[in-house]
Amino acid sequence: MSLAAHIPWSSRLWRSPQVAGKQISTQYYRIPSHLRFALCFALLVLPTAFFISHFPLSLLPNYYAGDTALADVIVPADLQSDWARNHVSGLAPDLTQQLQQSRVIVRAGDVITASQLPLVQTIRAYQLSQRQPQRLLGLILAVIVLYFALYKTAINNPTSRITPRKAFWLAGLTLLLQTVLIRGGMFGAAVLSTRPETMRFGDALVYQFAIPFAVCALTLTLLTNTQLGLVTGLMATLLTGFISAHDLTMAAFALAASVTAVYSVQKYCDRNAITYACGLLMVVNIVMGVGVLLLAGHAVNGNILMGVVVCSLIGALLTAGTVSFALPILESSFGILTDVKLLELSNADLPLLRRLALEIPGTHHHSFMVAQLAEAAAKAIGANALLARVGCLYHDIGKLAAPNMYIENQGGSANPHDKVAPAKSAEIITGHVRRGITMAEESNLPQSIIDFIPQHHGTRVVAYFYHKAKATADKRGETVNVEDYRYPGPKPQTKEAAILMLADGAEASVRSLEERSEENIRAIIKKIADTVAADGQFDECNLTLRELTVIRESLVQTLKTAYHQRISYPGFNPPSQVEKEMAKAEVATASLAAAAK
Numbered sequence: 277m278s279l280a281a282h283i284p285w286s287s288r289l290w291r292s293p294q295v296a297g298k299q300i301s302t303q304y305y306r307i308p309s310h311l312r313f314a315l316c317f318a319l320l321v322l323p324t325a326f327f328i329s330h331f332p333l334s335l336l337p338n339y340y341a342g343d344t345a346l347a348d349v350i351v352p353a354d355l356q357s358d359w360a361r362n363h364v365s366g367l368a369p370d371l372t373q374q375l376q377q378s379r380v381i382v383r384a385g386d387v388i389t390a391s392q393l394p395l396v397q398t399i400r401a402y403q404l405s406q407r408q409p410q411r412l413l414g415l416i417l418a419v420i421v422l423y424f425a426l427y428k429t430a431i432n433n434p435t436s437r438i439t440p441r442k443a444f445w446l447a448g449l450t451l452l453l454q455t456v457l458i459r460g461g462m463f464g465a466a467v468l469s470t471r472p473e474t475m476r477f478g479d480a481l482v483y484q485f486a487i488p489f490a491v492c493a494l495t496l497t498l499l500t501n502t503q504l505g506l507v508t509g510l511m512a513t514l515l516t517g518f519i520s521a522h523d524l525t526m527a528a529f530a531l532a533a534s535v536t537a538v539y540s541v542q543k544y545c546d547r548n549a550i551t552y553a554c555g556l557l558m559v560v561n562i563v564m565g566v567g568v569l570l571l572a573g574h575a576v577n578g579n580i581l582m583g584v585v586v587c588s589l590i591g592a593l594l595t596a597g598t599v600s601f602a603l604p605i606l607e608s609s610f611g612i613l614t615d616v617k618l619l620e621l622s623n624a625d626l627p628l629l630r631r632l633a634l635e636i637p638g639t640h641h642h643s644f645m646v647a648q649l650a651e652a653a654a655k656a657i658g659a660n661a662l663l664a665r666v667g668c669l670y671h672d673i674g675k676l677a678a679p680n681m682y683i684e685n686q687g688g689s690a691n692p693h694d695k696v697a698p699a700k701s702a703e704i705i706t707g708h709v710r711r712g713i714t715m716a717e718e719s720n721l722p723q724s725i726i727d728f729i730p731q732h733h734g735t736r737v738v739a740y741f742y743h744k745a746k747a748t749a750d751k752r753g754e755t756v757n758v759e760d761y762r763y764p765g766p767k768p769q770t771k772e773a774a775i776l777m778l779a780d781g782a783e784a785s786v787r788s789l790e791e792r793s794e795e796n797i798r799a800i801i802k803k804i805a806d807t808v809a810a811d812g813q814f815d816e817c818n819l820t821l822r823e824l825t826v827i828r829e830s831l832v833q834t835l836k837t838a839y840h841q842r843i844s845y846p847g848f849n850p851p852s853q854v855e856k857e858m859a860k861a862e863v864a865t866a867s868l869a870a871a872a873k
Contacts, residue, residue, distance in 0.1 A: 316445065317423065317448075320423055320448040320449070320451075320452055321416060321419050321420050321423055322416070323452060323455075323456075324419045324423075324451070324452050324455050324515070325412065325415045325416040325418075325419045326412075327455045327456060327459040327519075328415060328419075328455060328459070328515050328518040328519050329406070329411065329412050329415050330406045330519075331406055331407060331412060332352070332403040332406055332407060335400070335403050335404070335407065336349065336396065336399055336400040336403060338400065339388050339393070339396050339397075339400075340388070340393070341388060341389065341390045341393050342387060342388065343387070343388050344385060344386070344387055344388075345382045345383065345384055345385065345386050345387075345388055346384065347384045348380050348382070348383055348384050349380065349381040349382040349395075349396055349399065350380055350381070351375060351380075351381060351395075351399060352399065352402065352403070371391075371394055371395060375395055375398065381395050381396060381399070382396065415518070422511050422514070422515075423448060423451075425507075425511075426444060426447050426448060426451065426507065426508060426511060427444045429447075429503065429504055429507045430443040430444035430447055430504055431444070433501060433503040433504055435500045435501045435504075436659070436660045436663065436770065436772070437499070437500065437612050437613055437614070437660075437724075438499075438500060438610060438611070438612050442610055442611075443500050443504060445610075446496070446499065446500065446606065446610050446612075447492075447496055447500070447504055447508050450491070450492040450495050450496055450508065450602075450606075451492050451508055451511060451512060451515075453491070453492065453602075454489075454491055454492035454508075454512045454515075455512070455515050455519075457487065457488055457491060457598070458487055458489065458512070458515065458516055458519055458530075459519055461484065461486065461487030461488070462480075462484060462487070462519055462520060464483070465480045465481075465482075465483035465484045465486070465487070466480045468480075468483045469482075469483055477579050477580070477582060477583035477586075478579070478580050478583035478584070478587075481522055481525070481526075481568070481569070481572065481574060482565075482569075482580060482583045482584055482587055483583070483587055484520065484522075484526055484529075484587075485529065485561060485565045485568075485584060485587035485588045485591055486586075486587040486588075486590040486591045486594065487591055487594075488591055488594040488595035488598050489512065489513075489516065489529065489530035489533040489534060489591070489595075490509065490530075490533040490534045490536065490537035490557060490595050491595055491598045491599055491602070492505075492508050492509060492512050492534075493505050493506065493508060493509030493512065493533075493534035493535075493537045493538050494537035494538070494541065494550075494553060494595060494599050495599050495602055495603065495606065496508050496509075497537065497538045497541055498541060498549065498550075498599070498603065498614065499603070499606060499607070499610075499612050499614060500612075502538055502539070505537075505538045506534075506535070506538045509531075509534030509535065509537070509538060510531070510534065512530065512534060513527050513530045513531040513534055514527070516530040522568075522572065525568045525571055525572050526568070528564070528567075528568065528571075529561075529564050529565065529568050532560055532561075532564045533557060533560065533561060533564070533591070533595070536553075536556055536557055536560045537553055537557060537595070540552060540553040540556045540557070541553050550596050550599055550600055551596065553595075553596065554592050554593065554595065554596035555592075557591075557592040557595060557596075558588065558589050558592040558593075561588035561589070561591050561592055562584065562585055562588045562589075564588075565584040565585075565587070565588045566581070566584060569584065611722060611723060611724075613663065613722050613724050613725075615662055617722070618662045618663060618666045619662070621666050621669075621670075621721070621722075621725065622665065622666050622669060627719065628670065628673050628676075628715065628716075628719055628721075629669060629670075631673075631676055632672075632673065632676065635676060635679060636675055636676060636679040636682075636684075636685045637685075638682070638684030638685040638686075638687075639672050639675050639679070639682060639684055639685055641684075642672070642684050642783060642784070643668055643669055643670075643671065643672055644669070645783050645838070646668045646671070646776065646779045646780050646783050647664075647665045647666075647668035647669050648665075648834065648838075649779035649782065649783060649830075649831055649834050649835070650664040650665060650667075650668045650772070650775045650776050650779040651664055651665040651668075652830050652833075652834045653775045653778070653779060653826075653827045653830040653831060653834075654771070654772060654775055656826050656827065656829075656830040657771065657775075657823040657826050657827060659771040659772055659775065660772055663724065663772050664772040664775055664776060666725060667724075667725055667727075667728035667732075667772060667773070667776055668728070668776055668779065668780075670712075670716060670721065670725055670728065670729070671712070671728045671729055671732045671776060671780070672708065672712065673712045673715050673716065673729070674707070674708035674709060674710070674711035674712025674713070674714075674715060674729065675708045675712075676711075676715065677707075677708070677711045677715075678704065678707075678708075680692060681693070681704050681705070682705075682708075693741075697745075698741040698742070698744045698745035698748070699741075699745060699760060699761075701738075701741045702738045702741040702742070702745075702760070702761045705738050705741070706733075706738060706762075706763050706764065709729055709730050709733060709763060709764060710764070712729040713726060713729050713730060716729060727769065727770075727773065728772075728773055728776055730763070730764060730765060730766060731765075731766060731767065731768045731769060731770075731773040731776075731777070732768075732773060732776040732777050732780055733763040733765075733777070733780075734763060734765055734766070734767040734768055734777060734808075734813040735762050735763055735764070735765040735766070735767055735811075735813070736762065736763055736777075736808070736811060736813060737758060737761050737762050737811075738761045738762075738763070741761060742756065742758060742761040745761070766816065767812070767813050767814070767815060767816045767817070768813060768814065768816065768817045768819075769816055769817055770817055771817055771818065771819050771823070773817065774813075774814055774817050774819045775827055777808060777813060778801075778804065778805060778808065778827055778828075778831065779831060781804045781808070782800075782801050782804055782831045782835065783835070785800050785801075785804060786800060786801075786835050786839065792835075792839040794832070794836050797832055797835050797836055797839075798832050801828055801831050801832055801835075802828060805824060805827075805828050809824065
């Protein structure tokens, strides 16, 4: 009997989506990369072109007077609101009014009369005009160009939060979702404009102000950067022009909303960023709504103005609500580390950070000091300071497995490495990298944070135990392979990881100095930076020599401030060595004087 037969059916049912997802993923990655890209690109282009095309899914038969309707003849919402003036010019006024105010012209099974036939033919003509293959093909080509431009924008404007290729897929997905929102909103506006209870507050143009036009621009600005958010917002504005029959008027409204959303939030530092953007968007929507009405030559009265204000407020609230709902999903789906997520990871009550503080306070204090150094250095060169700080807090979590093997946690007790061979000591020390990665993965830390653990040591040599082993080997006439004393790597891949490597070495070295003067601090940091650079540790990150100089100076200034001199408090501080010698001299003088008497 197979093993699967012993597994309860409920467990198999619960695990089936995971199994299916793994199988689909396996088959997907067997496809060559360029074909995968083309397939996903087509899955973005075709739905986008379809949603902006008004392509009717069904087509009315060519009915004649006296024929029986095979199904309900329903007036398309777009025809009622947007294209009516282009398709009903030849109808009598009463038929035009009926077309614009009725949803069902003929019921299924009813006989089509001569008076109903012009309405049916108008609906069919509209459907045929939207089913032109060349129009759909032209839209597909236009959308391909738009997505290609979006791809180049994502590649040429990288962000530290996400890879350029992922940024493109994220931007493409949000643009597609924005198109769906606009298309659905246009349909809803057309329906509301024909309902007796709502039509007095405005036509379809007014109700379109409630559409959340700025969702993709705001989402991408918060998750990636301003450039990608702005370009995607501009593209959504262009697609709005394709969808809406009001052409540039609604495109101008969507443009104002997108630009306002982009520049109202520069960084996603707290949840109030969306609230602030929503408040500003409300004001801009109302102003632009009135402007669009005047630009379109629309009649303006009290009810219309009330409709504009209400719809504009609804549009801003829907934008904020949709973005708030989408952000956590997109963060986890694309593995994006926003500032809000980083702030959550820096919470001292999280299990790993709490264990560091309670079980290995020495390493915890070292990590905290390194975080301060790295954050200041990252700010100095324009790197992601918050990412650097959070990465520093977790970079030594592997020491939790054997805390007493590290000098900062020994508290003056005997050093266990004195009884261990240098090669074994080096294996233990470098092992905290492997253990740290395992612990981080078990705690579901983001990959960007996990990467700090191996990269902060790179492939450097555990110098103390290497030289100890070399000294012993030289006495015996033996040789030591330096590669056996290197960390596994990889070398730092980002500026933030390179900063951590320097800050980690600087904090530990300066702490070991007896006299922490500015000259000594500057000398030892320069030596560390030169040694690390000469070892090729910065070969795989885009750190420049100018930035390296700025980082060194930042470390010097921060450490100088941390270890600044303080005045002595008489009666509270223990006597210094000089004071002890002076006291001994006074005692000796007093003894000689007493003996002379």
